[in-house]
Amino acid sequence: MSSFEPIEKSQSSQNESFAISSVPLVGVAVNASLACVKILAGVFGNSYALIADGIESTADIVSSLVVWGGLRVAVTPANERHPYGYGKAEALAGVVASLGILAAAAMIAFQAIREILTPHHLPHWSTLLILILVVCVKELLARWTSQVGQQADSVALQADAWHHRADAISSIAAFIGILIALVGGTGYEPADDWAALVACAVIAYSGLRLLYITSRDILDAAPPKEVEDQVRLIAGQIPGVMAVEKCRIRKSGTSLFVEIHIEVDGHASVDQGHRIGGAVRGSLRKAGLKIADAFVHVEPYSELLSK
Template sequence: MTDSRPASLRAIWVSLVSNVALTVLKITVGLLFASPVLVADGVHNAGDIIATVAALTSSMVSKKPADEDHPYGHGKAEVIASAMVAVILALAAFWIGYQSVLALFGTPETENWIPLVAAAVSMVWKQLLYLYTIRIGRAEKSKSVMATAYDHLADVYASLAAVLGIGLALFGSRIGWHWTAYGDPIAGIIVSLLVLRLAYEIGKDAVDILMERTIPAEQLAKYEALIAKQNGIKRIDRVRAREHGHYIIVDVRVGVPSHYTIQQGHDIGRQVKQCIMENDPDVVEVLVHLNPWNEGEASSKPENQEA
């Protein structure tokens, strides 16, 4: 929990600088050459700047060690940033959709190859950023970096749609297909739907963690199997675990012989904690509660794992 995770911070800084540059590029070119999908995509990028700053701040906060006010650490700071990214993406989706619908019912503008180049540059740039940040986000278990990566992916969708829409309009004007002039706003509507779906997926994941949804059942089963192997454990009463940002906290209730001394119980609890943490590096805390077990009571441990 005291790891500074420089790779995560570096990934977010690279994303921030890139978003600033791409925002200026898209909005400038989009306004100069009257490309609604490029302007809308530029506004989306402007929202990305806010999201990236939130991710940067949360990543710095989340690395702080536990303190008196936050005994379980600051890992959820990244989840809050992830939720903010989801909200910004949703707002961007509605903005892109609104502007595209207005352009669809208006007089189409004559397309130019310069917006096409700008959209293509953005698409390639964002794809590289997505691959870079998703790799670091997964390696570092960083929710904010992964949210930033998916934000880049949304931009890839947006830029791809812009390339197709503008390219179709340019191609149609060459061969006399006037209807293709509406390719730009139609592409913008498609982009808005894709971005909205992505916002929902990121937001749902963030809300689940903030609401302390349990980790997958198969992972809990692995913890139970590890606990059952420890000497002195006669019954597994309950095993719960939750994500706390980029790490996991586990709660365990087990039954031990009622005649054991406090020292023996303490040693068993320490064994359980060490075993789980050694086998899962994502776990930073294991809280063990001991319940009394008496001779003749049923044991919940598998027969081949009885102590």
């Protein structure tokens, strides 16, 4: 037998989800401002590295909007067509954001190579001041977004945070390249373009790393072993549970779904088994592990199977 009912989210949980989904909008506003500043400074300061940085910021805007959309869809309540909810939309948004990072890296690399082959003037020293501002702002934004993402266990927000950090890294590379060009003088004009090319490698690495992380959620990869151990411990402490056999956990959005097989006294009545299963389900949902629901399968206790 099993104990399973429609999923219901508390009002506080829904409010928290909507608050989390507003985080990418802050990133959109910041990136839009920085993109304009960097592109204009790059054009007037003769620095393609800074222009490339501005282009990467526009990619960040698209990425943050995708993450925002995914998070908003993910909090949609479950219904008959989607009984497990829309949590996977968050992981899909993370995948799109990761692909956006890779696309931005490829685009910047292509343009950087073109600029290296094209003679141009030395960048202006004022571009260094712009880059210092950009690095500080983007790193603060990355840390804040990452902190919220870790607290909510949101892969989409963590992907967005890495997108911000990739922008900060590319800005650091641009700063170094422009500084080399200014100090070296004639003959070192392409230094900032080479810096943009180096930054592409870092950005591409972060994109591949995030693609791996977000894909795990879509493919229902098991959570850390510690989570399963906690679930087994909680279920095993319920009166009437003599053993915990199987335990499968998958992640959907920021929530977990548990399938657990418990063993009870083989002479217990159907009603007793149902009550024990219900107690296990209730305890798991209240355990603070972000378990949205638990499917509890009740079996007769077997010493042989439990060893």
